[in-house]
Amino acid sequence: MTSSSTILQRLTQTIEARKSADPAHSYIAKLLSSNEDKVLKKIAEEAAETIMACKDNDREQIIYETADLWFHCLIMLARHDISPEAILSELERREGVSGIEEKLSRSQNQPEPTKAE
Numbered sequence: 001m002t003s004s005s006t007i008l009q010r011l012t013q014t015i016e017a018r019k020s021a022d023p024a025h026s027y028i029a030k031l032l033s034s035n036e037d038k039v040l041k042k043i044a045e046e047a048a049e050t051i052m053a054c055k056d057n058d059r060e061q062i063i064y065e066t067a068d069l070w071f072h073c074l075i076m077l078a079r080h081d082i083s084p085e086a087i088l089s090e091l092e093r094r095e096g097v098s099g100i101e102e103k104l105s106r107s108q109n110q111p112e113p114t115k116a117e
């Protein structure tokens with residue numbers, strides 16, 4: 001990877017490499033080799049800590065906790081062999097589509113609820 005690569009690309013490459021690393025020497029390898037619940041719990045924990053930082057209006061803490069949250073989401077994605085590019089592509093696909101319009105089109109495409117006999 002060149003020095004012009006982004007931290008997201010370098011971290012993604014590190015996570016991939018950690019799939020065959022010793023869990024005793026790597027936090028990522030430990031999370032990749034343990035039960036998925038471990039990383040899912042970390043995501044919930046980091047999301048809660050991010051929310052608390054927002055409630056405290058603590059800018060530094062919001063940045064710190066969001067970094068923890070994104071980091072653990074990257075590990076979750078790697079476990080499912082999903083690259084961060086897939087998420088970026090999904091965001092690109094949505095670009096220019098108003099969230100309000102998208103939600104409205106979804107509710108219009110919903111089938112009519114069937115009446116209980």
Ligand SMILES: N=c1c2ncn([C@@H]3O[C@H](COP(=O)(O)OP(=O)(O)OP(=O)(O)O)[C@@H](O)[C@H]3O)c2ncn1[C@@H]1O[C@H](COP(=O)(O)O)[C@@H](O)[C@H]1O
Pocket residue numbers: 011014018025026027028029067068071
């Ligand atoms: N970016 C990160 C990164 N961000 C957060 N963390 C770790 O994520 C954990 C966050 O959990 P907490 O803050 O809740 O800390 P904790 O209470 O000790 O965690 P638990 O006991 O609950 O598991 C801490 O151990 C942090 O050190 C990270 N660990 C690694 N990286 C990157 O991954 C690379 C490889 O790391 P290893 O796989 O450990 O070699 C590193 O060089 C970094 O670039």
